[in-house]
Every structure is written in structure tokens, then in C-alpha cells.
Amino acid sequence: MTPLATHLWEQLLAEDRQWLRALARQAGPRARVALVGGAVRDAFLGYAPLDLDVVAEGAHVETLARASGLPVLFHPAFQNATVTLPDGRNADLVRARRETYPVAGQNPLPHPGTLEDDLRRRDFAVNALALLIGPDSELTLLDEMNGLSELEARVLRPLHPRSFHEDASRLVRGARLAARLGFAADPELLRQVPDALAMAARTPRLWVELKLLLSEARPGAAARKLEEWGAGELLPGVEWLQGLDTLQDAGQPVSPQLYAAAALHAAADPVPLAEQLGLGDRPAALLTRALSDTYFPDGTPERVLRGLLRPDAPVPLTGRDVLAMGVPPGHAVGEALAHLARLRQEGQIHSREEEQAALQKYLEADRH
């Protein structure tokens, strides 16, 4: 048992270690059970892994998953079991497999394989480490693809020359990881960028990953990576997305919807982009409201987006402004605001000064 394997193991939640130990014991000495992918990567980097992917070789996955007594959703085609852990998180238990791509861009076909095959089929070396858990809980780190040294160097390298051609979504996954973890692109990644772009339209998973990018902690930084790598065409509006990152850094919460709306604003043709990303109607509707002259209070998504996209947009007068101009509290305030809204809609007032002048005129007319 190496100190590193033990160290990685100790990053896991105690209840997750207990579940994994039980799985390995249940699988027995002829099988191999390993924690793989992002969980091992994150443990190495010092983040507590919460999202567990487990590979089993030489065991019957469904039986193994059900032995814990936890709720299981089993997908026979992929020999993949989703187990709901006691605290509600989902963990994936999958049969070790090789993959072939009969049609590049489409889902691969799974074939039974060894644990090593399963590591070789993955996206990046840093995601291809396995922490083996023996039947007596002995731990071994399996580094089939040189992932450790690349984790230390903080680089992302695809595992073979046709990686991005077969699965172009890896380009977007790479940008998400690079921005989130501060990793750099290996020259081999950059060499494969054109392959991914050529396949993008035929790779539904790429658009799923791009939508996930909008839910990263700092989507603007991830979009910037895509641009730096020569793939800026996948997501327009990097400057605005980065502007939203800056607002978030300053403590303003920004939802994925808001990021999506900003990207749509930058798109030459927003309708197909919204469709490809599966955004639904809400980001487009948010964008329309943000670009309108309707009043929205400070801190609302409409106002945040308007401040970004139309920094010179006049800020309409509010009830407080109307009170400050001497209107008594009560229905008169609402009437004055309604009057201003009407003028705004008719295009008669275009600035804060014009709003004030129009209100002054309205109040004077009222007095006479």
C-alpha cells in the first residue's frame, strides 16, 4: 500500500470509503474494483471527491450494486448501475469496458474489457488514474496512462491521436477542466482542436458539455480557454461571459441562465444556438427583458444583464425618486410611475434627465 494511495483514499468521505470497502469485499478476490476518473484526480488535487465513478472487472455489476441494499437504477446495455448513496448523491458503478466508435461523434459501443482497457478509453491522462480497492481493503494506485506526472505538471493530454475526432466533446470537457483547475493544454490537445471543430455539428455530446460549461463556477474563464485554443466559434460572447465572472468574483450571484442569455446576445443567430445547447426559452426571454426599457430593481438578473450589455441604458425613476420629488406617498406615486412608463414605451423619454423633466412637467400640470 503506497503512501500516495492511502493519502488519496483519505480524501474520501468516511461513508464513501465504507461503501467502497463493502463493494470490494463483495466482489471477491477474482474481481477488481477501482475508483476512477474525476474522483481520483480531485483527491490528488486536494478536493474532496463527491462524485464517485467506480469500475468493476470480473464481477456482475447489477448483483454487486444491489448487494449494498441501496437504491439502484441498472442500465443493461452499458452494464452500468447508478446507486443512490444514503445522503442522496448518485454514484456510478460500471463494468470495465473497451469502446469502439462505429460512427464518430455518436455514442461508442461498449465491449467487456479489463480495467486497463477502461482507463485507455478515457479522455485525458489526468482522468485515467484508478485507485484499486482489494477485497481486504488494500489499496493500489494504477497509473496506466502516465496520469500522475501530468497531474503534477497540470497538463491535459488526449490519450490517442483520434481522441477528439471520435469524441469532440472532449475539447469542451478539456476547457472546463483547464479553467476550473488551472491546467494547460498539451501540444497534442491543441493539434486535435481542428478535428473536434470538424466533428462538432455531428457530436450531440459536445453541446451537452457546452451547456454544462455554463454551470461551471467561472464559465467566462472556460469560454476563454476555448477561444485561446482556437475554438472560440463554439461559444460567442467571451468578453461578456468574463464580465459576468468578474461580477461573480465581486459577490453578485450569476445564474447559468444569465450566462446563457449573454452568449445568445453575442450569437449571430441565437435561435439555432439556443436549440443546440438545449437552453429552452428562458434565457432568450431574459435577454429580451434585459434589453427592454422596462424597470427592474437592482440585483435582478434583468438589471445585471442590462448593466453589462447596455451600460449606458437610462436607469428609470423609481417610487423613491418620485417621492423625493415631492409626490405624497399613496396612489399618486403609482400614477406618476405609470405616466413615465407610458412615455418610455412611446419613445418620448430616453434618459434619466428626460425622465426627471417629464415628471416635473406632469407634477406641474397636476397642480394647475
Ligand SMILES: Nc1ccn([C@@H]2O[C@H](COP(=O)(O)OP(=O)(O)OP(=O)(O)O)[C@@H](O)[C@H]2O)c(=O)n1
Ligand atoms: N467524454 C468523456 C466523458 C467522461 N470520460 C471519463 O469519465 C470520467 C467521469 O466523467 P465526468 O463525471 O463527466 O467527469 P469528471 O472527470 O468526473 O469531471 P467533473 O468534475 O466535471 O464531474 C472522466 O474523468 C473521464 O475519465 C471520458 O473519458 N470521456
Ligand SMILES: [Mg+2]
Ligand atoms: Mg464527475
